[in-house]
Amino acid sequence: MAETIMRPKENRLLALLPENEYSAVAAHLEPCATPRGFIIVEAGAAIEHVYFPCSGIGSVINVSSEGNRVEAGLFGRDGFAPTAAAVDAPLSILEVAVQVPGFSYRLPQTKLWDLMQTQPMFANLLHKSTHVLAIQAGFTALSNAVHEIDERLARWILMCHDRIDGDELALTHEFIALMLAVRRPSVTTALHLLEGDRFIRSLRGLVIIRDRAGLEEFASDAYGKAEEEYERLLGPLRKSPR
Template sequence: MSVFDQSTMHNGLLARLPTEEYQEIFGSLEMIDLRQGHVIVKANGPIDHVYFLCSGIGSVITVSSDGNKAEAGMFGREGFSPTSAGVGGTVSVHEVLMQVAGWGYRMTLSATLKAISSCPGFANLLARFIQSFASQISYTVLSNVNYQIDVRLARWLLMSHDRVDGDEIALTHDFISLMLGVRRPSVTTALHVLEGEKFIRSERGLITIRDRRGLEEFAGDSYGRPEEEYRRLIGKF
């Protein structure tokens, strides 16, 4: 089957488009490989393209005026970014970069805005994802305020695990530190806690999920509600 066949589409939003809209939009999609660290858009920078991942994980990062950074949310094959483009925005408040390498499709901003105006199913799916993503960001704030770093790390690893195939996630301690907005020694300590519980195995540049259910129980209420919101609004991850 060719990639034009919608049944082969790995992005959750594009796969759910009405067939006629998918056929209309497909010609505007450019396939692209995305290495780890690839910057999709800079904070307060113009949006040139909208990205629909098929694999890998993108991080949406808040950047302060003095250069401090912390992850606000993440997305993968279930969504798109920058989300502001979905409501006609032309500038991204956040920096968006690839946390885990992958591939996907991108559309120019002009093609995206044209599709939003001419394809109601496309516009509706983008709006639903924006609502789901807003829920995720709100729980990131809740977790940062109310939970210790080991619980926050458990939540973050579960979210990453949702967006990859298999149980291995290629991540360094430095990258996790940046994403969680904490110092590297705190990440190392938290990883040791999760390893001690046999939830994960941490090696240089690689984390393996060993006990998904145990990790979910450890994360508690910090994980799960945004994922339920996505399933309610859009469908299975």
């Protein structure tokens, strides 16, 4: 277990805190593994804890009354979830779940709100992160409306790549189809197209990024605005420059 524990400052927001505020927040952090499929909060459920990932990727998912599901946004070590906690909302309208396993630190919801009242930089960073996720969700809606599936997939792969070390994403066709709200054969076709252009390599349960610059060019205006806003407000999104 000790080998899996990461430092809280692997989370970008926690790393940006001044030392006095970091100490105040860190005193209440609880380490926890976040396996694939782990539900941070169900849609309509009370928010009990707020998670600050150090690794892995989570999805913010819209769930309709008839059970239809589509991803509205994703996050990793760049942010926290659920963002509704930052406005002291008692319930989460959206489901938040882990899609790539990792490691996080969590705070009780009540303690998060207390800390936001006494630690101004902490509150400021949470508000900025919430703002960026809202922009990301807006561009997800735009992309779903105007871009082809292969462009949407390129955007989604880039967003996942922003939040991991290395170039390998452990993702199945079924899961990608669920997140993009398309049929699995459409995902398979789009992956083959991106692979044919040598942007990625697609294996069973694994996507390997081979040419990030080419993937960004292919994604065109489907990708970049939310990422630019993150970097303007919070600094580099990836550990190494894009």
